[in-house]
Amino acid sequence: MKSFFSMFVKSARELTKVRTLTVTGIFIAVSMVIEMFTIELPFAKLNFAFLAIAVIGMLFGPTVGFMAGLVCDVVGFIAHPTGTFLPVYTLVAGLQGLIYGLCLYYKNDEHRILIDGTDITLFVRAVIARLLDVLVINLFMNTFLNLHYGFIHADSLTAALTARIAKNLIELGADIPLLFVILPVSLMAYKRTFGKTAGV
Numbered sequence: 640m641k642s643f644f645s646m647f648v649k650s651a652r653e654l655t656k657v658r659t660l661t662v663t664g665i666f667i668a669v670s671m672v673i674e675m676f677t678i679e680l681p682f683a684k685l686n687f688a689f690l691a692i693a694v695i696g697m698l699f700g701p702t703v704g705f706m707a708g709l710v711c712d713v714v715g716f717i718a719h720p721t722g723t724f725l726p727v728y729t730l731v732a733g734l735q736g737l738i739y740g741l742c743l744y745y746k747n748d749e750h751r752i753l754i755d756g757t758d759i760t761l762f763v764r765a766v767i768a769r770l771l772d773v774l775v776i777n778l779f780m781n782t783f784l785n786l787h788y789g790f791i792h793a794d795s796l797t798a799a800l801t802a803r804i805a806k807n808l809i810e811l812g813a814d815i816p817l818l819f820v821i822l823p824v825s826l827m828a829y830k831r832t833f834g835k836t837a838g839v
Contacts, residue, residue: 646744650700658833659699663707666691670711671718685810689735689772690817693765694825696739704744708736727784735776742768743822761826765818773807 653659670691678685692711696704712732716724742764782800785791791799 646700646741647702650702650704650740650744653699653703654706659703662829663695663699663703666695667707667711667714671715674715674719685813687814687817689739689814690821692736693739693743693768693818694821696736696741696768697743697761697822697826698829699740700744701737701740704736704738704740705733706736708733711736725784725788728781731776731780731784734780735772738771738775739768742771761822762819765822766815769811769814769818773811777807778803 670688673691674686674688688711692704692708695707709729709732712729743761778800782791782796782803785799786793786796
């Protein structure tokens, strides 16, 4: 439990570093750009803006991830206003960053998962993080809020939930392989750029 709370403290300390603010700002901008390129399928819309938030959570932890999620949502609404701004959705966006920070921070701790000597810890954590994001944020919280605010009518909840489950299952087929590529590459680039001061 102490280790759990110390993760938030360590992550909060990251906010005092110019490097953290700079890199986080870059990935927030990347998220905004990705948000503009939604892939339209006949039965679903695919969007991969979460990848930038996942990288922020991995590099700087849950506190920074939460703040980045909040900022992304607010900036996204300012850049592309649609409907009424509802702060509760901003909070949910922050929780998405929190999830990635909780699952992906402390990558080099003692809790490693090895297969034939290969460290797959980051990959396992990436799968867990994305599944939690889909289940907690996309399917539960967003569905509940959409129902609460009337974006989904109670009499069509079953159909809407079925469609959301199908959409998220389709997205997972692309999301997880992308995480497997983007996270290690981003981590390696970060370490090479900042060397021993990277702290990851």
